[in-house]
Structure formats: C-alpha cells, structure tokens
Amino acid sequence: xxxLLLALAxxxxxxxxxxxxxxxxxxxxxxxxxxxxxxxFGLFAKSALRxxxxxxxxxxxxxxxxxxQKYLEALAEExxxxxxxxxxxxxxxxxxxxxQVQALLESFPDENALAEALKxxxxxxxxxxxxxxxxxxxxxxxxxxxxxxxxxxxAALKALWLLSPEYRHGTLYCARHxxxxxxxxxREALGRLEKGEPFPQVAQALSQDPGSKEAGGxxxxxxxxxxxxxxxxxxxxxxxxxxSGPVGTQFGFHVILLEAVKPAGRYPLEEVAExxxxxxxxxxxxxLAKALIRPYTIRLFPERL
Numbered sequence: 001x002x003x004l005l006l007a008l009a010x011x012x013x014x015x016x017x018x019x020x021x022x023x024x025x026x027x028x029x030x031x032x033x034x035x036x037x038x039x040x041f042g043l044f045a046k047s048a049l050r051x052x053x054x055x056x057x058x059x060x061x062x063x064x065x066x067x068x069q070k071y072l073e074a075l076a077e078e079x080x081x082x083x084x085x086x087x088x089x090x091x092x093x094x095x096x097x098x099x100q101v102q103a104l105l106e107s108f109p110d111e112n113a114l115a116e117a118l119k120x121x122x123x124x125x126x127x128x129x130x131x132x133x134x135x136x137x138x139x140x141x142x143x144x145x146x147x148x149x150x151x152x153x154x155a156a157l158k159a160l161w162l163l164s165p166e167y168r169h170g171t172l173y174c175a176r177h178x179x180x181x182x183x184x185x186x187r188e189a190l191g192r193l194e195k196g197e198p199f200p201q202v203a204q205a206l207s208q209d210p211g212s213k214e215a216g217g218x219x220x221x222x223x224x225x226x227x228x229x230x231x232x233x234x235x236x237x238x239x240x241x242x243x244s245g246p247v248g249t250q251f252g253f254h255v256i257l258l259e260a261v262k263p264a265g266r267y268p269l270e271e272v273a274e275x276x277x278x279x280x281x282x283x284x285x286x287x288l289a290k291a292l293i294r295p296y297t298i299r300l301f302p303e304r305l
Contacts, residue, residue, distance in 0.1 A: 022304040024072060027079040028296040034304060041071055042122045069302045076300060078139070080293035085138040090145065092137040101130055143285060150284050152277045160276055161269050167276075169223055172262040175235055176217035178202060178255040179209040186246035186253035193243060199257045208252060221262055231256070 025032040045064050046056055054060045085091060105126075108114040115125065123129050161167055176199055180186040185206070192202050200216025207213040227235065231254060234247040238258035247254040 022301070024301050024304045025076040025079070026297075026299040026301075027076050028083055028298075030079060030083065032076060032079055037072060037075060037305065039122075039124075039128070040075055041068060044071060046122050068305055072300055072302055072305065076298045077289075077293055080296040080298060081142065081289060082135055082138055083296060084292045085142040088142065088145075090138050090141040092134055092141070097130060097134045097137065100133060101126065104129075143289075146288055147281055147285060150281045152280045156280070157273055157276050158269060160280065161266070161272065164276075167267050167272055168265070169267060170264045172221040172223055173235055173258060174221040174260040174262065175219045176200065176203060176257040176259060177209070177212065177219060177231075178207045178217050179251060180206060180246075180253045180255070181208055183246055183248070183253055186255055189255050190243070190245070193255070199243070217257070221260070 021033045021035045023031040024034050024037050045061055048064060049056050049060050054063075105111065105114055108117065111126075118124070118126065118129055123132070178186075178189050178199075180189055189202055189206050193199060200218070203217030204213060207217055209217070212218055224232065224236070226232070228249055230247060230249050234244045234254075235256055235258060238244060238256065240258055240260050242258055244254070244256040247256060
C-alpha cells in the first residue's frame with residue numbers, strides 16, 4: 001500500500017506544480033508561466049501607478065486588472081522577440097551582464113541594502129534582476145541593430161510634415177514674465193524696467209518661477225489657450241514690445257512682456273524633423289518586429305491568469 005501511495009505521489013506531484021504555476025502562454029517552444037507573468041505585470045503596474053501619481057495599493061492595482069490580457073499579449077510577443085534575439089546572436093555575454101550587476105551593487109552599502117531596494121522595486125532577488133537585465137540588453141541590441149538600417153528620406157519627411165495636422169499651429173504669442181509674491185514686489189520690478197533695465201535681467205534677479213527664472217522669464221511661443229485665464233487675458237491685450245502692469249493669479253503677481261506674435265502656420269520642418277523621423281522609425285520597427293516573430297507560434301491562455 002505504501003509503495004502504491006508513493007507511486008501516486010510521484011505521478012501527481014508534477015500535476016500539482018503545473019496547477020500551482022500554470023502555463024499562460026506558449027511561445028514557440030517556450031512556456032510562459034503565471035508566476036513569470038505576475039512578476040512582469042507587477043513591475044508594469046508599479047511603473048504605471050508611479051507615472052499616474054497614484055499610490056501602489058490593492059485598490060489602485062485593481063484599476064489595472066482590465067489590462068492583464070492585453071499585457072499578456074504584449075509579453076508573449078516580447079518573449080518571441082527574445083527568441084529572435086538569441087537566435088541572431090544578440091544575447092549579451094554573461095560578463096557584460098555581471099559587470100552591470102556589480103556596478104549596481106557598488107552603489108549600495110552592502111548586498112542586504114541592494115536586496116531591500118530590489119524588493120521595493122518588485123524584484124525578489126539579484127538573480128531575477130540579472131535575468132531581466134539580460135533580456136533588456138538583448139532586446140535593446142536587436143532593436144538597435146535594425147534601427148540603424150532604417151533610413152527616412154528628406155522627401156518622405158517633408159510629405160509627412162505637410163500632411164500631419166499636429167505640426168500646424170494657430171497664432172503664437174512669444175512672451176516672458178516675472179513672477180513675484182506680492183503686489184508691492186511686482187511694482188518694484190516694474191520700476192526697474194521703467195528705468196531701462198533689461199527684462200531678462202530683472203527676471204533672473206527677481207522672478208519666483210523656477211521654470212523660467214534662469215532663462216530670463218522666457219516662456220517661449222505658445223498658442224491661445226495655453227495659460228490660465230487672467231494671465232492670458234493680460235497677454236492678449238498687449239502689443240509686441242509692451243509690458244503689462246501687475247497681473248494677479250493664484251501663483252502670485254506677474255509682470256508680462258509680449259515679445260512677438262507669430263501668425264498661424266506650420267512649425268518649421270527643421271524644428272520637427274528629428275521628431276518626425278523618430279516617429280517613422282518607431283512605426284517601421286513595430287512592423288518589422290511583427291515580421292520577425294511571425295515564425296514563432298503564439299498561443300495564449302488568458303483564462304489561467
């Protein structure tokens with residue numbers, strides 16, 4: 001009887017393991033398990049919540065549950081790309097991965113401090129970090145190899161520039177401002193301007209706006225609808241070269257200079273060419289990646305998530 005029970009235990013134990021960590025996707029000859037999915041989805045969730053400015057709680061994670069199946073689809077395609085990278089010789093050498101692991105370790109007081117930091121980031125141990133790092137380096141090398149070969153002709157860029165509505169703009173108002181905490185401080189700034197002191201110089205000396213202070217209060221050129229109502233109403237009343245009186249908003253008191261008004265048109269091609277080319281290459285890489293993984297059969301089992 002004991003021999004029979006032992007035999008049954010040996011037969012059933014792999015089944016029990018399989019049930020505990022089911023396969024949620026089959027990518028070519030590789031199985032993606034639920035635990036592998038949960039690790040990577042957990043990292044995605046942490047990143048997404050941080051970008052949204054939300055705390056990482058059970059409630060906020062529940063908001064992301066609707067994306068689990070879509071993430072599984074994307075992860076399966078990534079696993080296929082990793083197989084392509086390995087087949088084409090883009091997998092990083094162990095010593096290259098280890099060098100980066102050691103560099104990370106040296107930035108912490110000891111291994112325990114690193115382990116705590118990794119757990120806080122959603123990684124259980126250094127071994128997992130090492131594996132994910134190798135995968136990231138492989139994908140980066142694969143994509144970089146093909147992106148280098150992608151060329152976008154000047155004619156194609158110009159055609160895309162002409163056809164893309166996002167590169168058209170309405171009238172642009174080019175302005176500077178000085179932000180002061182009180183009405184009295186704003187009047188003092190105006191007094192310095194009236195004595196002939198250059199606006200950028202006064203802004204650098206007095207402005208409380210950290211985003212524009214060092215640039216002499218420069219706000220760049222923006223269309224109507226960019227600024228808060230009180231600020232924009234004062235700006236639109238000015239003629240190029242004019243300076244406003246103190247304008248009160250929830251941020252303090254502003255002294256505004258309208259430097260120039262640019263008529264509606266298109267942003268210059270030379271200013272947006274790099275962005276255009278990057279967008280074209282992104283689309284091209286997306287299509288190429290789909291073609292590269294086509295030989296790898298992908299089967300998804302979202303019901304097992």
